[in-house]
Amino acid sequence: MKQLLAFVRKEFYHVFRDKKTLLMLFGVPIAQIVLFGFTLTNEIKNSRIVVADYAHDYASQEIIRKIEASRYFEVVKSNMSHDEIEAAFKTGTIKMAVIFPANFYNDLSHLNKAQIQVIADASDPNTATTLTSYLNNIITDYQTQKAQQTKVPYLITPEVKMLYNPELLGAPNFVPGVMALVLMLICAMMTSISIVKEKELGTMEILLVSPIRPFLLIISKVIPYLLVSIINLITILVLSVVLLHLEIKGSLLLLFLESTLFIISSLALGLLISVRAESQMAAMMTSQMSLMLPTMLLTGFMFPIENMPLPMRALSYAFPSHYYYIIVKAVMLEGLGFMAIWKETLILAFITTVLVIINLRSFKIRLA
Amino acid sequence: MRDIAIKADKLTKKFDDFVAVDAITFDVHQGEIFGFVGANGAGKTTAMRILCGLSKPTSGSATVAGFDVYKETERIKRNIGYMSQKFSLYDDLTVMENITFYAGIYGLSDKEIKARGESLLSQLGISHEAKTFVSSLPLGWKQKLAFSVAVIHEPKIVFLDEPTGGVDPVTRRQFWDLIYEAADRGITVFVTTHYMDEAEYCNRLTVMVDGRIDALDTPANLKKQFSVDSMDKVFYQLARAAKRSGD
Numbered sequence A: 001m002k003q004l005l006a007f008v009r010k011e012f013y014h015v016f017r018d019k020k021t022l023l024m025l026f027g028v029p030i031a032q033i034v035l036f037g038f039t040l041t042n043e044i045k046n047s048r049i050v051v052a053d054y055a056h057d058y059a060s061q062e063i064i065r066k067i068e069a070s071r072y073f074e075v076v077k078s079n080m081s082h083d084e085i086e087a088a089f090k091t092g093t094i095k096m097a098v099i100f101p102a103n104f105y106n107d108l109s110h111l112n113k114a115q116i117q118v119i120a121d122a123s124d125p126n127t128a129t130t131l132t133s134y135l136n137n138i139i140t141d142y143q144t145q146k147a148q149q150t151k152v153p154y155l156i157t158p159e160v161k162m163l164y165n166p167e168l169l170g171a172p173n174f175v176p177g178v179m180a181l182v183l184m185l186i187c188a189m190m191t192s193i194s195i196v197k198e199k200e201l202g203t204m205e206i207l208l209v210s211p212i213r214p215f216l217l218i219i220s221k222v223i224p225y226l227l228v229s230i231i232n233l234i235t236i237l238v239l240s241v242v243l244l245h246l247e248i249k250g251s252l253l254l255l256f257l258e259s260t261l262f263i264i265s266s267l268a269l270g271l272l273i274s275v276r277a278e279s280q281m282a283a284m285m286t287s288q289m290s291l292m293l294p295t296m297l298l299t300g301f302m303f304p305i306e307n308m309p310l311p312m313r314a315l316s317y318a319f320p321s322h323y324y325y326i327i328v329k330a331v332m333l334e335g336l337g338f339m340a341i342w343k344e345t346l347i348l349a350f351i352t353t354v355l356v357i358i359n360l361r362s363f364k365i366r367l368a
Numbered sequence B: 001m002r003d004i005a006i007k008a009d010k011l012t013k014k015f016d017d018f019v020a021v022d023a024i025t026f027d028v029h030q031g032e033i034f035g036f037v038g039a040n041g042a043g044k045t046t047a048m049r050i051l052c053g054l055s056k057p058t059s060g061s062a063t064v065a066g067f068d069v070y071k072e073t074e075r076i077k078r079n080i081g082y083m084s085q086k087f088s089l090y091d092d093l094t095v096m097e098n099i100t101f102y103a104g105i106y107g108l109s110d111k112e113i114k115a116r117g118e119s120l121l122s123q124l125g126i127s128h129e130a131k132t133f134v135s136s137l138p139l140g141w142k143q144k145l146a147f148s149v150a151v152i153h154e155p156k157i158v159f160l161d162e163p164t165g166g167v168d169p170v171t172r173r174q175f176w177d178l179i180y181e182a183a184d185r186g187i188t189v190f191v192t193t194h195y196m197d198e199a200e201y202c203n204r205l206t207v208m209v210d211g212r213i214d215a216l217d218t219p220a221n222l223k224k225q226f227s228v229d230s231m232d233k234v235f236y237q238l239a240r241a242a243k244r245s246g247d
Helices: A002-017 A019-041 A058-069 A082-091 A104-110 A125-147 A171-201 A203-209 A214-242 A252-276 A280-298 A310-316 A320-333 A338-367 B044-051 B073-078 B095-105 B110-124 B139-150 B169-184 B196-201 B219-225 B231-239
Strands: A047-053 A073-077 A096-100 A113-120 A155-158 B004-015 B018-029 B033-038 B059-064 B080-083 B157-161 B188-193 B204-209 B212-217
Touching: A002 A019, A002 A214, A002 B095, A019 A171, A019 A214, A047 A058, A047 A082, A047 A125, A058 A073, A058 A096, A058 A104, A058 A125, A082 A096, A096 A125, A104 A113, A113 A125, A171 A203, A171 A214, A171 A252, A171 A280, A171 A320, A203 B080, A214 A252, A214 A338, A252 A280, A252 A320, A252 A338, A280 A310, A280 A320, A320 A338, B004 B044, B004 B188, B018 B044, B018 B188, B018 B204, B018 B212, B033 B044, B033 B169, B033 B196, B033 B231, B044 B059, B044 B157, B044 B188, B073 B080, B080 B139, B095 B110, B095 B139, B110 B139, B139 B157, B139 B169, B169 B188, B169 B196, B188 B196, B196 B231, B204 B219, B204 B231, B212 B219, B212 B231, B219 B231
Parallel strands: A047 A073, A047 A096, A113 A155, B033 B188, B033 B204, B080 B157, B157 B188
Antiparallel strands: A096 A113, B004 B018, B004 B059, B204 B212
């Protein structure tokens, strides 16, 4: 116990005396949250659009009112000709044009279907896609509203292809991803460096010659980062709530317990790299290539896993972050309880256990 | 006859076909300063690593402080101190924090750590530097401090692997004063070196060539045996026959 205390104290000195480490430990999570949070929300609000209403009837008026009421659009009402609309697009003053043809309500009430023409500035495809999907939502909304009043449902088809674009829906989906990313970054990368550093310095030999047990050595390397990671977890959650107005719907305790499990698995991964790597540089590169990138690309928070080819999908199931991402989304965004995520928790716990066992084994082999 | 601190009998270590340590046999007495001299790559460090319990021998037998190097490495570790050629203190810790850490992992109590730490610092004449970061100490001081830390738990044997690399002969001499003090307290000192002035300071020494021990005696007897007037010349006569080049 005395040994452990002496060791842990030393590790804390290492962590808290190195300004670069500190910046990385506490700056990165804040930067990530702010970066992801704000770049993703501000862009699409209050886009200028032109609405040309050739129908000027009951139905078109009602839909236009709805569009105007939306905070996404700033509506300019004007019956522009096609040439005029094109000119407006070219000068960049508008992002989208919505055109109601004549006889809109007539078509709708007699044929039960009508069309709206939507033209979007696709030079920025993401914005175009998002704007059209916003508009689609408004129209679908109108349809459902009418469907309750009439027997035969109206069918309004806007002439754009609806593309659901999960990345651009806003910050909430990113927070779980950022949590996985940041925790992985800190735990794996920093621990992987910390043991290799002792090898490079030559202090590792002294430690191996001393009567301290390998298990103790590993535990005391891990404790400071475990603590830092938990502080980071709190920072991320507070920032998400305060800055991004995200609501944590599920149990906070459950979220913390699951996060701790994930943190331990990441720490184990970092140690695994560290035991094998020969230099700090190698450890850094390995953790970046084999942990960071897969976490970013394969957990599904940037690119949907469903669209990936089978080998990639299979690979993503091997990473702890895959399960953690699902768990956090379920608990934090959907407010689900343990019963909804027990399977993922079990897999995560299994991976963690395997990693810890491999670690203890390989560290002993090193000693022989 | 004094007690035997280290006993090696035909101790051998092979890495695949390469014989790093070739059937070495020797005894080290309690309280003796025993030198391992040899060129780089002669096998000194490998032999020392076996005796410290860091590496398992391929064949032969050895005991350190009475414990077997095959089976009782954990008990060996409790009875030895170790200082390597690579630097063994933490730069980002202060002098006293380094002392506290190393004493702590050997399980000394807070009271012992405080008492021994203070006497160690006053012995080295650096009591005023207790709160200085090790990174800002001169190399000679760091080495002396590293040695004092390596024996802070009063081990039976201390292993020094080329402890004085990179410092001038005067600083080396001061370092050896510390070694003599430790030996006077009954600590056995096992030291590897390739500095011949250091070889002269040992009670007895071996010259290792190509993994074998080619000579073992006191510096005076060795000089007599080879009919030369300095350890340098003894070493050259033996090393000339070496087949391995240094690394």
